[in-house]
Amino acid sequence: MANAIANSFGGLIYGASQAARVAWFAGHYVAGRRLLKPMPKPEFAVGPSPDRAVLGRSMLELFRRDWANIAAGVYAAPPAGPGNLAKLARVSLDYFRDLPQVDRRRHAGINDELPEALDESEKLSELPRYFRQNFHYQSGGYLSEESAKLYDLQVEVLFTGAADAMRRQALVPLAEFLRAKNTRAMSVLDIGCGTGRLLGFMRDTWPGLNLVGLDLSAPYLAHAAKRLGRSRRLQLLAGAGEAIPLPDASQDAITCVFLLHELPKKIRSAMTQEMARVLKPGGRVVLVDSLQQGDKPEWDGLLDLFPHYFHEPYYAEYSRSDIAAVMAEAGFVPRETSLAYLAKVMTFDKA
Numbered sequence: 001m002a003n004a005i006a007n008s009f010g011g012l013i014y015g016a017s018q019a020a021r022v023a024w025f026a027g028h029y030v031a032g033r034r035l036l037k038p039m040p041k042p043e044f045a046v047g048p049s050p051d052r053a054v055l056g057r058s059m060l061e062l063f064r065r066d067w068a069n070i071a072a073g074v075y076a077a078p079p080a081g082p083g084n085l086a087k088l089a090r091v092s093l094d095y096f097r098d099l100p101q102v103d104r105r106r107h108a109g110i111n112d113e114l115p116e117a118l119d120e121s122e123k124l125s126e127l128p129r130y131f132r133q134n135f136h137y138q139s140g141g142y143l144s145e146e147s148a149k150l151y152d153l154q155v156e157v158l159f160t161g162a163a164d165a166m167r168r169q170a171l172v173p174l175a176e177f178l179r180a181k182n183t184r185a186m187s188v189l190d191i192g193c194g195t196g197r198l199l200g201f202m203r204d205t206w207p208g209l210n211l212v213g214l215d216l217s218a219p220y221l222a223h224a225a226k227r228l229g230r231s232r233r234l235q236l237l238a239g240a241g242e243a244i245p246l247p248d249a250s251q252d253a254i255t256c257v258f259l260l261h262e263l264p265k266k267i268r269s270a271m272t273q274e275m276a277r278v279l280k281p282g283g284r285v286v287l288v289d290s291l292q293q294g295d296k297p298e299w300d301g302l303l304d305l306f307p308h309y310f311h312e313p314y315y316a317e318y319s320r321s322d323i324a325a326v327m328a329e330a331g332f333v334p335r336e337t338s339l340a341y342l343a344k345v346m347t348f349d350k351a
Contacts, residue, residue: 010077014067017080022059022161024082028095029157035096036103042308047300054298059162062341066165075171076204078164094146095153098139105137111311115144128240130264131216136310142216148223152195155258159342166343167198170255170288171205173336173347177253177284184208186252189278191241191271192259196224202255203228212246214239242270249280257288261318268318272330279350285332287346293319295339302342324348 050058070077082088105113111134114124124132124143133141138154140147155163178186183206190199193213202211213236215221221236228234239245241259254275260268275285293300307315323346324334332348339345 011067011071013080014070014077015063017078018063018066018161018165020082021156025153025156025159025161028092028153029160032096032099032157035099037107039106039309042305044304046304048298049301049305050296050299058341059160062162062165065340066168069168069172074175075168075201078168078201091149091153095150095157098146098150101139102137105134105311106309110134111137111313113139115140127216128242128267130267130314131240133313134311135262136312142220145219145222148195148217148219151220152197162341164197164201166340167257167288168201169338169340169343169345170198170257170286171201173284173286173345174202174253174255175205178206178209184210186210187212187250188253188255189214189244189246189251191244191254191256191275193224193236194220196227196236198255198257199224199234200228203231203234209233211235212237212251214241214244216240240271242267242274244274244278246278248277251278251283252280253284253286254279255286255288258290260287260289260323261312261315263318264314265317265321268321269326269329272326272332276330276332276350281350283350284335285327285348285350287323287348288340288343289346290315290319291339291342291344292321292323295344 069075105111112132113134114132127143131142135141136154138147138150142148142151159166174188187210188202189212190202191214193199193215194217196213199211199213202209210233213221213224213234215224215236216238218238221238225236228236237245241256241263256275263271279285290306291299291303293303303315303319306312324337327334327346327348331351333351335347335349337344337346
């Protein structure tokens with residue numbers, strides 16, 4: 001009885017928190033649209049797209065699933081409060097100040113406007129060519145402190161508050177894999193960890209788990225370090241997914257969220273081979289990324305338009321690629337695939 005009451009009360013808190021998040025980020029989306037110049041209509045064929053009601057119902061289903069997982073103890077609940085209000089206000093103001101620059105690049109097709117001065121630890125010439133561009137037309141690409149500060153807000157505005165809930169779906173197959181295991185003796189690598197949001201969710205759920213975050217961006221890794229703090233069970237590494245700086249068979253599991261669609265086909269294939277190298281036999285890989293063409297045929301138009309409005313040079317190819325076949329070539333066996341709003345969760349085990 002006590003557990004039922006606690007879950008009911010917790011559900012109310014969760015629902016109120018997520019409703020506030022959606023309102024906050026949707027407000028940014030609506031206000032931002034008024035500041036942006038309309039983009040010309042695409043000159044290519046666009047598939048069908050869902051209306052707002054369909055999108056809203058799908059988002060609500062995502063939140064219901066998220067809370068069901070939390071109530072069942074699959075993973076920890078996210079913080080209920082809004083956090084530091086002064087910080088939220090500052091980031092919000094910076095977001096709107098930066099928006100005209102993003103819009104300027106979008107209309108002019110500028111995708112290589114990178115910072116002139118880079119941190120000494122991150123020389124531009126040392127980074128892969130595919131990485132040295134303004135993804136989403138955002139200021140600084142992934143190569144500036146300003147970009148790292150704005151990124152989480154930008155992504156949540158794009159998904160109107162549902163990005164974290166989609167990320168947390170990676171924890172479901174991971175929890176299944178870790179069940180009845182000694183997590184203090186296990187290590188999970190998060191490739192393309194960015195500002196460390198998924199790492200934070202994993203740490204909150206499994207405090208004893210050894211975590212490794214890998215990313216090419218020094219500013220984003222610095223932002224992740226500030227968010228997560230120091231711990232002997234956390235290691236943040238600078239590096240690429242196609243050249244992971246870790247020993248063979250050193251990781252028990254690997255996660256990779258919202259990265260595949262930002263990689264060229266050859267790099268994506270090379271990364272799967274690297275995952276196979278550093279993963280222990282029997283280990284698990286959990287991939288979370290965008291829906292692909294045909295996953296929800298009535299939503300294909302959204303996938304057609306996304307690279308038109310945002311600089312995503314590899315997205316169209318990704319949306320039509322066979323990820324399972326690429327993983328099979330690296331020796332992975334498919335376990336499960338599920339859809340979560342605008343995301344696709346793919347689970348593989350190493351034979």
